[in-house]
Amino acid sequence: MLRPDLKTMPAVLVVSLLCAVVARAQSATPAPENGTLDVEQVFAGTCGYCHSDGGRAAGKGPQLMDTARDDDFIRNRIKHGKQGAMPAFDGAFTDAQIDQIVKYIRALKPREG
Numbered sequence: 001m002l003r004p005d006l007k008t009m010p011a012v013l014v015v016s017l018l019c020a021v022v023a024r025a026q027s028a029t030p031a032p033e034n035g036t037l038d039v040e041q042v043f044a045g046t047c048g049y050c051h052s053d054g055g056r057a058a059g060k061g062p063q064l065m066d067t068a069r070d071d072d073f074i075r076n077r078i079k080h081g082k083q084g085a086m087p088a089f090d091g092a093f094t095d096a097q098i099d100q101i102v103k104y105i106r107a108l109k110p111r112e113g
């Protein structure tokens, strides 16, 4: 019989099947329909080139975690960039999305381990 039978399937196979299902569920990020960003993903893709480790470490740009700058400064820097140093993201994000990024930066913690 071809019907897969869980009782005879090796446990290892069952576990790896389950893992594959879970991994798929996690990587399937829903399309942001309400204009909110998956900030972590956006940051990694758009900012991570210069702000390393999700903003936790310096790269071409400074470390953002624990920044002493205030929210207005951060918002402005993201919107207008800095000539010769950082591109402006004025047209890329709405104000609400930039606020989300500011919150993300404020919430940054060192990685566990």
Ligand code: HEC
Residues within 6 Å of the ligand: 043, 046, 047, 048, 049, 050, 051, 060, 061, 062, 063, 064, 067, 068, 069, 074, 077, 078, 082, 085, 086, 087, 089, 101
């Ligand atoms: C091409 C490299 C580059 C990219 C891409 C980039 N940055 Fe920057 N960023 C910099 C540099 C360099 C500085 C330092 C500017 C200066 O001299 O004040 C900076 C500064 C900042 C600051 C101010 C930090 C401080 O303490 O002065 C923030 C906040 C920031 N970036 C956020 C972002 C975010 C959010 C993104 C993605 C949307 C991003 N950056 C993308 C290079 C980059």
